[in-house]
Amino acid sequence: MRHNSWVRKTAISLVILLLAGCGGGTDSATTVADSSLVTAAVTVASEAPTSTSTLAATSAPSTTSAPAPTTATPRVPTIQIINRSPLATADIRNWTEVATAKMSIWQADILGVVWPVGAMIREDARDKFDVPFNEMQQVLADDVLSELLDDVDAWIDATPCAGAGGWRGEQARSIKENVRLWIGGSADASTAPDPCFESRMAIYALPTEVTAATAQRIYLHELYHALSTYLTTHCAPEDGPEKPEKYDAQGWIVEGTADYFSYVVQAEINGEPHPVSAILQAANNDAKESGTDLGRNAAKAAAAVRLMIERGDLAEADVLGATMFNDCNWANDFSMSDPAAAYARTNWHLIEQRDGIWRFTSAALNG
Numbered sequence: 001m002r003h004n005s006w007v008r009k010t011a012i013s014l015v016i017l018l019l020a021g022c023g024g025g026t027d028s029a030t031t032v033a034d035s036s037l038v039t040a041a042v043t044v045a046s047e048a049p050t051s052t053s054t055l056a057a058t059s060a061p062s063t064t065s066a067p068a069p070t071t072a073t074p075r076v077p078t079i080q081i082i083n084r085s086p087l088a089t090a091d092i093r094n095w096t097e098v099a100t101a102k103m104s105i106w107q108a109d110i111l112g113v114v115w116p117v118g119a120m121i122r123e124d125a126r127d128k129f130d131v132p133f134n135e136m137q138q139v140l141a142d143d144v145l146s147e148l149l150d151d152v153d154a155w156i157d158a159t160p161c162a163g164a165g166g167w168r169g170e171q172a173r174s175i176k177e178n179v180r181l182w183i184g185g186s187a188d189a190s191t192a193p194d195p196c197f198e199s200r201m202a203i204y205a206l207p208t209e210v211t212a213a214t215a216q217r218i219y220l221h222e223l224y225h226a227l228s229t230y231l232t233t234h235c236a237p238e239d240g241p242e243k244p245e246k247y248d249a250q251g252w253i254v255e256g257t258a259d260y261f262s263y264v265v266q267a268e269i270n271g272e273p274h275p276v277s278a279i280l281q282a283a284n285n286d287a288k289e290s291g292t293d294l295g296r297n298a299a300k301a302a303a304a305v306r307l308m309i310e311r312g313d314l315a316e317a318d319v320l321g322a323t324m325f326n327d328c329n330w331a332n333d334f335s336m337s338d339p340a341a342a343y344a345r346t347n348w349h350l351i352e353q354r355d356g357i358w359r360f361t362s363a364a365l366n367g
Contacts, residue, residue: 077198080155081112084140084148085206087215099220099265103227104321108196110226111155113203114219115140115148117186120207125187130178133187136207149180161196167238172196179203190218192225197234200226213266220262221298225254228325235328246331252294252345253334256301257319263302264320279306280358284351292349304348310365313340343367 079096083089092114100106118137125135140148153176156162161172172195179201182189186205193201202222206215225231231254232247260279267275283303294300308314317323324330334341350364 077106077109079110079112081114082148082151084115084144085215086116087114087206087212091216092219095216095220095265095269096223098269099223099261100227102261102265102320104318104323105229105326106227107229108194108198108200108226109159110223111152111199111201112219112223112226113148113152113183113201114206114215115145115183115204117188117205117207119209120188121186128185129182129187129189133182133189136186136188136205138186139208145184149184152176152179152183156195156199159196159199161199168196171233172199175201190222192222194226194231194233202226213270216269217262217266220265221258224258224261224322228254228258228322230325230328230330235331242328247328250331250334251296252301252304253324253330253341255296255298256303256305257322257324259298259302260305260319261322274357276306277358279303280351280360281353283348284358287349287351294345294348300348303351304344307344307348307360307364308340310360311340311344313344 079100081089081092081096083092092112096110096112100110116139118139121135121137123134124132126132128135138145156172156176156179159172161168162176163169164172175193175195179193181187183203183205188205188207190204193203195201202219202225204215204219204222210218232244235247236242236244263275263279266272267278272278279299279302282299286297286299290297292300294304305314305319309316309319324333332338336342336345347364347367350361351358352361353359
């Protein structure tokens, strides 16, 4: 099996508005994503837009009948980043620009939210958050936290699904309640809620002890999920024929591609020479701690993704562009019934260190 990229990458740059805010501040970015043109511009504060190049884009064919978007008219996807953390807003903006430019298709508005949390109060507070997030100490002042929550609520309320009927409207309302609970309750949340097909989120609670490098990689990981067009929610909607279990069973490829993307893009941004070695070292460490069962472990799954790439079964450009998520075929393409995927899922742990670089063994590559 070989997953070749069938989407010609379009050059996308952002309309950026630096808004006043607490801590790092708030960024907002807008792009034109017309089916035939991509118009780029950059705006800082109240300065006039500066036009740049206009490039032709190629529409991507869909090999699977996927759920239709909520809105039928052409839209202008936007990215807005609300940063209340000690991280520099300009840095987060740069990470977002680099990551977004790699996408083969970008169709959804994105809200990225980064805020600080303190030391852990207790592990696995699912009785409070309904998911196994840890409960952390609140760092933000009450008024700043309230403003943050109101800004997030306002963004969700403006999504196309907020006023929709049926499961789409219910999903938007449910995600609004959950995100408010997680942020307001100081959960150590790092996730990518999707209140609407056209409106996605990448949210990250930054613990005080986490390094800037780790924060960067986690943010890029969640951003990749947000930018992936078709994941479980929109391949198996409540009013559709597919069951979520079909896609959840292949969660390894969702987590593995996101983690692979985060390492490679981080290395590109920071000028680091060996992102693959870092991926394989992290996978090897996890194998020592928890065994070779893949599950949904992001580090292990990223190694399996790399093994597919090195064996010629998967194009790296398709991983970095999230091309496999441009339709809903990925649940079949990366299941154990596919020989190439099955091989990678079984042999990803055949890793060794030679000359200071982590690599796959010859047995992994040639088996």
